[in-house]
Amino acid sequence: MSERPSTIAAPSLESEAWNAALGVVESVEPSVAAAIRAELRDQRESLKLIASENYASPAVLLAMGNWLSDKYAEGTVGRRMYAGCRNVDTVERLAAEHARALFGADHAYAQPHSGIDANLVAYWAVLASRVESPRLTAMAAAHVDELDDEQWATLRHELGDQRMIGMSLGAGGHLTHGFRRNISGKMFDQRSYGTDPETGLLEYSAVRDLARSFRPLIIVAGYSAYPRLVNFATMREIADEVGAVLLVDMAHFAGLVAGGVLTGDFDPVPHAQIVTSTTHKSLRGPRGGLVLCEAALAEHVDRGCPMVLGGPLPHVMAAKAVALAEARRPEFRDYARSVVDNARALADGLLSRGARLVTGGTDNHLVLLDTTPYGLTGRQAEAALLDAGIVTNRNSIPADPNGPWYTSGVRLGTPALTTRGLGGAEMDEIADMIVAVLRATTPAPASGAGTSKAQYRLEDDVASAVASRARELLAPHPLYPSVTLE
Numbered sequence: 028m029s030e031r032p033s034t035i036a037a038p039s040l041e042s043e044a045w046n047a048a049l050g051v052v053e054s055v056e057p058s059v060a061a062a063i064r065a066e067l068r069d070q071r072e073s074l075k076l077i078a079s080e081n082y083a084s085p086a087v088l089l090a091m092g093n094w095l096s097d098k099y100a101e102g103t104v105g106r107r108m109y110a111g112c113r114n115v116d117t118v119e120r121l122a123a124e125h126a127r128a129l130f131g132a133d134h135a136y137a138q139p140h141s142g143i144d145a146n147l148v149a150y151w152a153v154l155a156s157r158v159e160s161p162r163l164t165a166m167a168a169a170h171v172d173e174l175d176d177e178q179w180a181t182l183r184h185e186l187g188d189q190r191m192i193g194m195s196l197g198a199g200g201h202l203t204h205g206f207r208r209n210i211s212g213k214m215f216d217q218r219s220y221g222t223d224p225e226t227g228l229l230e231y232s233a234v235r236d237l238a239r240s241f242r243p244l245i246i247v248a249g250y251s252a253y254p255r256l257v258n259f260a261t262m263r264e265i266a267d268e269v270g271a272v273l274l275v276d277m278a279h280f281a282g283l284v285a286g287g288v289l290t291g292d293f294d295p296v297p298h299a300q301i302v303t304s305t306t307h308k309s310l311r312g313p314r315g316g317l318v319l320c321e322a323a324l325a326e327h328v329d330r331g332c333p334m335v336l337g338g339p340l341p342h343v344m345a346a347k348a349v350a351l352a353e354a355r356r357p358e359f360r361d362y363a364r365s366v367v368d369n370a371r372a373l374a375d376g377l378l379s380r381g382a383r384l385v386t387g388g389t390d391n392h393l394v395l396l397d398t399t400p401y402g403l404t405g406r407q408a409e410a411a412l413l414d415a416g417i418v419t420n421r422n423s424i425p426a427d428p429n430g431p432w433y434t435s436g437v438r439l440g441t442p443a444l445t446t447r448g449l450g451g452a453e454m455d456e457i458a459d460m461i462v463a464v465l466r467a468t469t470p471a472p473a474s475g476a477g478t479s480k481a482q483y484r485l486e487d488d489v490a491s492a493v494a495s496r497a498r499e500l501l502a503p504h505p506l507y508p509s510v511t512l513e
């Protein structure tokens with residue numbers, strides 16, 4: 028790898044690389060090359076506040092586009108079902124070593140193709156290691172392909188009876204934490220814990236009560252839309268009290284753990300037996316997943332492929348290794364700190380302009396804005412903001428009166444704009460722009476009676492004024508400044 032941080036590499040190198048690569052693509056399918064070029068233009072022009080997105084470095088992106096993609100490599104490092112995997116072994120080993128060192132984990136598994144896949148690997152690993160009957164444990168762990176039909180039916184039945192608890196969707200949990208629209212909701216009998224209706228904060232006593240009465244095998248902690256910290260030491264105490272495994276899904280906040288912002292009780296790795304993540308959100312890597320675990324679970328986690336995963340993606344594991352190496356650099360700590368400072372500045376800017384935020388603020392990288400005071404659904408607010416050049420996503424708020432489709436909130440996150448170099452003053456300006464748009468938006472009549480939850484009217488002059496402020500704000504912070512496409 029280059030000695031220089033990839034973000035400040037010589038412009039000509041990266042421009043040459045991409046122009047040459049796109050030229051090759053263009054010679055076969057020009058429309059694909061055009062879509063790739065257009066995507067860079069779109070991303071450059073948008074004020075991206077989607078909490079789960081980021082911009083990977085040129086080194087990460089370039090590590091993915093190559094012939095490592097051509098290899099099959101089922102199995103794990105040194106134990107593959109295919110011959111000729113020595114280079115795949117190199118990149119997978121590196122990705123796992125960087126992950127272990129970065130997060131201080133006993134074991135890391137770099138194969139999951141996404142966060143959902145990482146959770147499935149983790150659930151299977153826990154089931155295989157922790158189902159109570161020793162007979163089932165042995166069956167689940169080692170001899171699945173040797174079982175006769177009756178044994179297989181027994182195994183499936185008994186594993187399927189296992190219990191899990193996780194944060195409710197309304198409080199900010201994720202579908203993979205045991206909800207019906209994901210296979211986890213079919214694998215487990217699930218109950219949710221929520222947040223205090225007054226404060227919006229996680230209620231540990233309610234988690235403890237639920238764990239005591241429901242006796243889950245797994246307690247899942249972690250979230251997609253909770254703007255505060257979770258005390259993982261307390262969650263582990265609760266898990267230990269009921270003999271459960273603590274599984275933390277840090278998909279959203281892995282970058283804050285990597286960057287040393289979440290430490291002590293708020294760092295999941297020393298407290299959870301197993302931790303899952305994505306690599307593309309605050310961690311700023313390629314799209315993908317990761318599982319970290321204590322040594323006792325390692326052999327079960329390493330069975331992820333082919334138990335629940337398709338063949339590994341060696342080119343993506345190469346990019347994970349690059350991204351994790353970047354996250355081990357001191358400048359990533361500054362980045363992570365700035366992500367949180369920016370989220371706080373955005374929250375303060377919104378609050379000072381009268382906005383209502385779930386929990387009244389933020390301690391992490393995201394802010395959950397309640398759109399009901401503006402008379403809008405989340406869907407209307409999301410669409411109006413997009414018209415004004417601000418990209419967000421609608422999100423349920425606790426006890427949401429509009430359900431998960433229309434919602435009553437928008438989720439705002441700072442990882443991407445922080446990568447572009449925007450700071451606190453710009454966050455305050457963005458807060459002003461968001462409030463200006465929401466105040467200038469009204470629900471439009473539905474085609475039948477009443478008002479629609481989707482249609483809206485945004486005053487044209489506000490939309491264009493905010494869009495031009497967005498362009499001005501972004502101009503001094505070019506995205507991929509080292510890349511000039513022909």
Ligand code: PLP
Nearest residue numbers: 141142143201250251276278305
């Ligand atoms: N876990 C959490 C907490 C998430 O927020 C997400 C995605 O938003 C996932 C898992 C799934 O990640 P992926 O989209 O990579 O499958």
